[in-house]
Amino acid sequence: MSAFLGAFILIINMSIFYLVAFLSIVFSLLVIFSKNPVHSVLYLIITFFTFTVHYILLNAQFLAIVNFIVYMGAIMVLFLFVIMLLNLNRDTEPMHSLVIKIIGIIAGGCLALTLIGALKATLSYKVPVVVTKSDLGLVKNLGKVLFNEFLLPFELSSVLLLSAMVGAILLAKKESNAIN
Amino acid sequence: MDSFVTNLQVVPLNHYILLSVIVFCIGVIGVLIRRNAIVVFMSIELMLNAVNLLLTAFSVHHGDASGQVFVFFVMALAAAEVAVGLAIIVMIYRNTHSTDIDILNKLKW
Structure with a gap:
């Protein structure tokens, strides 16, 4: 009975992965092909949500929460605020010519082809991703690694965030005493 | 519960x-074909x-937590990048009244 239940959960989980992967690809295509930038931002939010579901499927719970808060919260609010501030909510956006679009799509497709070809050359990754350590992605475990092995990069990233904040304020500030 | 998680x-x-490659290449195509x-x-x-x-x-595959710590750093870097980048876009908009990247060709030879 429990083996049957396990197999059932397995099949459900696999189909969830393929469904969510399909949704990720569809919505990321919509991000780059929708004309209106506000629609792009909204599709980007849905794409980030599908990535959160991927993290949950991988049992990386801390990253799922951080992705949810940082990407779907903070970064999306930044994008929407800038679009609102610049009043870009219109469809009359200048587009590249069709030739440049086709060349860009071919170039991206060539990159994809190269990477997939390199993947096909390595046949050793047919193995399934099995969660061997169930507490790997939890806050307790990640915090121990972060504050033991990666303490210096962590502190440096805090300095980076502070300088980014100061830089952003300096850049976006209106220059009252502008240079003539 | 443990076997369930395993x-x-x-x-x-x-x-x-494959999924990561496809999404990455969609991002590359987006950079190449959009002007906004x-x-x-x-x-x-x-x-x-x-x-x-x-x-x-x-x-998760290797059972090593370092990869997830790196994801955390990438997220912190992305937040900093977006903050500075959007501030630069606001400044460009204030000078050129557009976010079109084709206008910014002053450094082109």
Whole structure:
């Protein structure tokens, strides 16, 4: 009975992965092909949500929460605020010519082809991703690694965030005493 | 409960690689074909997210937490990048009244 239940959960989980992967690809295509930038931002939010579901499927719970808060919260609010501030909510956006679009799509497709070809050359990754350590992605475990092995990069990233904040304020500030 | 978590994931690793490659290349195509600077930024975010997913999948596959810590650093870097980049876009808009990246060709030879 429990083996049957396990197999059932397995099949459900696999189909969830393929469904969510399909949704990720569809919505990321919509991000780059929708004309209106506000629609792009909204599709980007849905794409980030599908990535959160991927993290949950991988049992990386801390990253799922951080992705949810940082990407779907903070970064999306930044994008929407800038679009609102610049009043870009219109469809009359200048587009590249069709030739440049086709060349860009071919170039991206060539990159994809190269990477997939390199993947096909390595046949050793047919193995399934099995969660061997169930507490790997939890806050307790990640915090121990972060504050033991990666303490210096962590502190440096805090300095980076502070300088980014100061830089952003300096850049976006209106220059009252502008240079003539 | 423990066996439930252990048997949770059976998707082959190369399907994760394939998904990440596709999303990354969609981001590359977005950078190449769009002229709006904000949409170009969103494409860069897509690329960063594809890399994050791949790092997490390999981290879970190898049972090593370092990969997930790196994803955390990438997220911190992306937040800083978006803050500074959007401030630069606001400044460009104030000078040129547009976010079209084709206007910014003063450094072109």
